[in-house]
Amino acid sequence: MMEKFGYKNHMSVPKIVKVVVNTGFGKMISGKSTSEQKQIYDAILEDLALIAGQRPVLKKTKKSISGFKVREGMVLGAAVILRKSRMYDFLERLINISLPRMRDFRGIDRKSFDEKGNLTYGVKEHIIFPEILPEKVKHIFGLEITIVTNSKTREEGLGLLTLLGFPVKQS
16 A cells, blocks of 8 residues: 555554444334334344444434434434454454355445545345344344545545455446
């Protein structure tokens, strides 16, 4: 990367700062009783903890929205922020095992990178991860994985993740 982008110092080379894995389960629990809601999000939290290797944090609503049948303080999602060794372990499993197991996967689209070089990728089914046994899963849910880098441009972030082995589509 130093040669490609002309960095003069090793410390100026971009790196991955954190990985955020989150999911929303608002549609799954809407219209259900409180005990059913708790069962659903307990199962989802258990699966998310297995995938990330870290306990997820519940995300609650800040405002009530009657059109969406949402009340203030309702639990509608969960998130995990991974850093350091857990982050690299997760990325290794994602690149080498999970993405190839994904149905109709042809690579990560270049449009998934934002202007700062961060990658946000959606996974439709969490059962692509090797820690999850598909036979025991009651609720299949999707994930959003955001890989945050400290690069300054889109090209730098794209170059960094490509060199790390991410399967990015060639345009």
